[in-house]
Amino acid sequence: MNKDYSKIINKNAVKPKYFKNSFLAFIVGGSVGVFGQALIDLYVNVFEVDKVNANSLMLVTLILIAALTTGLGIYDYFGQFGGAGAFVPITGFSNSMTSAALEGKSEGITLGIGASMFKLAGSVIVFGVVSAYILGLIRYIFFMS
Amino acid sequence: MIYLNAFLVAGGICVIGQLLVDIFKLTPGHVTSWFVVVGAVLDSFNIYDNLVKFAGAGALVPITSFGHSLLHGALSKAEEMGVVGIGMGMFDLTASGITAAIIFAFLVAIIFKPKG
Numbered sequence: 001m002n003k004d005y006s007k008i009i010n011k012n013a014v015k016p017k018y019f020k021n022s023f024l025a026f027i028v029g030g031s032v033g034v035f036g037q038a039l040i041d042l043y044v045n046v047f048e049v050d051k052v053n054a055n056s057l058m059l060v061t062l063i064l065i066a067a068l069t070t071g072l073g074i075y076d077y078f079g080q081f082g083g084a085g086a087f088v089p090i091t092g093f094s095n096s097m098t099s100a101a102l103e104g105k106s107e108g109i110t111l112g113i114g115a116s117m118f119k120l121a122g123s124v125i126v127f128g129v130v131s132a133y134i135l136g137l138i139r140y141i142f143f144m145s
Numbered sequence: 146m147i148y149l150n151a152f153l154v155a156g157g158i159c160v161i162g163q164l165l166v167d168i169f170k171l172t173p174g175h176v177t178s179w180f181v182v183v184g185a186v187l188d189s190f191n192i193y194d195n196l197v198k199f200a201g202a203g204a205l206v207p208i209t210s211f212g213h214s215l216l217h218g219a220l221s222k223a224e225e226m227g228v229v230g231i232g233m234g235m236f237d238l239t240a241s242g243i244t245a246a247i248i249f250a251f252l253v254a255i256i257f258k259p260k261g
Binding site: 058097109117144 | 147148151152153154155156157158159160161162163164165166167168173174176177178179180181182184185186188189200201202203205206207208210211212215216219220223224228231232235238241242243245246247249250251252253254255256257258259260
């Protein structure tokens with residue numbers, strides 16, 4: 001029964017358009033990368049920020065743009081169109097936080113915005129910190145001490 | 146030239162993410178979480194540093210660079226302070242990004258109304 005059911009589901013499921021989706025993700029994600037590089041060059045050459053700070057400033061700028069466009073409701077279209085090209089760059093991280101915060105707004109500032117901001121982005125931070133801590137310990141023990 | 150590299154590397158990482166979503170039916174949350182782990186792993190042997198040298202923002206913009214920055218900050222603090230430094234330096238490089246994301250998300254949520 002269960003097997004039959006999943007067979008029918010698989011037969012009738014809409015097959016994702018692998019090539020089209022990947023192509024759009026490539027174009028959108030690549031464009032975000034180029035835009036970021038343009039921002040770095042702008043900060044280094046025009047505003048004479050040093051290289052390391054320009055990198056952080058570029059990321060902060062992208063985060064600001066993503067948060068604003070999420071608030072205006074534009075980022076959703078970008079996400080439907082670009083797929084992974086919209087959620088893999090740091091802009092997707094900012095979008096997930098802003099949209100979670102907006103969604104919780106109706107429950108108030110503390111329990112809504114404050115508590116639900118990391119609903120989606122939290123796993124990224126948790127996985128990042130746990131893996132970086134384990135890898136950091138391994139490298140500290142075997143290569144530094 | 147660095148613009149072409151940035152386009153290819155950022156685009157390529159996004160294509161991998163899109164294929165994981167389409168073929169293995171992972172959610173964006175799974176993909177981004179695993180990409181952060183992959184980024185931290187690629188910090189070993191300076192692989193990710195060389196990728197950043199090669200592609201500039203193309204390697205810094207994808208979420209993989211978050212894992213790389215976490216481990217990088219942790220290790221550089223560990224070099225001067227010992228094992229305690231792993232915890233103390235963890236957020237050194239990513240602090241500005243996380244702070245910005247929290248502040249902007251909070252302000253946007255206060256100012257704008259949810260759509261749809």
